[in-house]
Amino acid sequence: xxxxxxxxxxxxxxxxxxxxxxxxxxxxxxxxxxxxxxxxxxxxxxxxxxxxxxxxxxxxxxxxxxxxxxxxxxxxxxxxxxxxxxxxxxxxxxxxxxxxxxxxxxxxxxxxx
Amino acid sequence: xxxxxxxxxxxxxxxxxxxxxxxxxxxxxxxxxxxxxxxxxxxxxxxxxxxxxxxxxxxxxxxxxxxxxxxxxxxxxxxxxxxxxxxxxxxxxxxxxxxxxxxxxxxxxx
Numbered sequence: 001x002x003x004x005x006x007x008x009x010x011x012x013x014x015x016x017x018x019x020x021x022x023x024x025x026x027x028x029x030x031x032x033x034x035x036x037x038x039x040x041x042x043x044x045x046x047x048x049x050x051x052x053x054x055x056x057x058x059x060x061x062x063x064x065x066x067x068x069x070x071x072x073x074x075x076x077x078x079x080x081x082x083x084x085x086x087x088x089x090x091x092x093x094x095x096x097x098x099x100x101x102x103x104x105x106x107x108x109x110x111x112x113x
Numbered sequence: 114x115x116x117x118x119x120x121x122x123x124x125x126x127x128x129x130x131x132x133x134x135x136x137x138x139x140x141x142x143x144x145x146x147x148x149x150x151x152x153x154x155x156x157x158x159x160x161x162x163x164x165x166x167x168x169x170x171x172x173x174x175x176x177x178x179x180x181x182x183x184x185x186x187x188x189x190x191x192x193x194x195x196x197x198x199x200x201x202x203x204x205x206x207x208x209x210x211x212x213x214x215x216x217x218x219x220x221x222x223x
Contacts (some may be wrong), residue, residue, distance in 0.1 A: 003157065031209050043117070043203050043214030044156070089155065093210055100171075101212060103155035 002027040004092050004104040019077040021107045023090035028071060034091045034101070035075045044089060047075070050053060068072045077109075085111045116140045117215035119204050125221045126194050133172060134189045134218050136204030144207045147171075147188040150198040150217075162187055164191065194222040 003026045005040070013019045013055035015072035025033075050057045050064045057064050063076040077084055085110045091101040117138045117155045126132050136145065143164050148171075158171030160179040166170045175207040176198060181208060191198055205212040 008152075015205070034211060036214075041216075043205075043216050046211055046213070049211060082207075091212075093132075095210065098157060100161065105153060105155045 002030060002094075002102040003021075003030050004102050007060050007104070008107050009108065010108045013113060014017050015080060015081050015082060016081055018050075019075075019080045019084070021075045021077075021109065023092075023104050025071050025073070025090075025092045025096065025102075027092070028068070029094045029096075030071075030092045032093050032095050033064070034067060035062075036089045036091060038087045038101075038106070040050055042088075047088075057108055071111060073094065082111050082112050082113070084107050085109055114141045114148060117213055119215040119218050120217065121218060123219045125193050127222065127223055128195055130194050131221070132191045132194055134153045134202055134204075134220070135217055136187045136189070138185050138187075138204075138206045138213075138215075140208075140213060141184075142187050142208045142213075143184065143204040145181065146205040146207070146212065147177075147187070148203045148205065149173065149198075150203060151200050153154055155222075159189065159202075191220075191222075194220075 034049045035047040038044045048059045061078045066073045087106040089106045090104045093101050120135045146161045147159040162168050162181045165181050180188050202218045204215040
């Protein structure tokens with residue numbers, strides 16, 4: 001099976017700084033990865049995804065990096081804003097597993113002014 | 114996400130009671146899922162369904178049952194609620210691998 005872990009339960013950054021949230025997975029067959037953001041009182045929302053044939057993908061102020069050698073992915077948020085305060089989850093799957101995602105435990109990002 | 118709605122949003126019930134959580138979606142997706150979320154733990158899959166006739170157990174299905182009444186509706190039942198089922202419950206839908214989540218139901222079993 002798959003297990004997914006995040007390196008830090010809480011990350012505190014100053015407004016304007018860059019944030020890096022990490023995630024490690026165990027199954028080398030995993031080939032699709034998603035980052036979700038969960039704000040207080042809401043369900044998880046999709047941020048960005050990446051497939052295993054890529055090692056980097058950029059969105060608006062966010063970048064996901066994938067290192068398949070060490071089974072690690074990270075989410076980078078540029079110029080962190082107060083609205084970025086939330087819990088961030090990575091989710092991992094092998095596309096042969098009927099679209100079941102395995103979720104990490106989440107990192108709470110706190111943005112200080 | 115307004116495309117996925119859950120009712121009720123909050124519920125307090127007593128041990129031994131039967132309770133149903135409902136999920137509706139307007140995204141037209143075939144795949145629907147029920148998860149529970151507990152502090153310090155990731156989302157854990159309870160049940161999933163790929164269409165009206167296809168229901169599958171997830172990693173923590175004991176004590177739960179589901180019904181897929183239509184493509185757009187997927188309900189989760191606790192036949193006899195117990196306190197360790199106190200959690201936040203999420204419904205999700207997908208047409209591939211990206212999943213879209215509802216706002217959650219906070220369930221407390223006393």
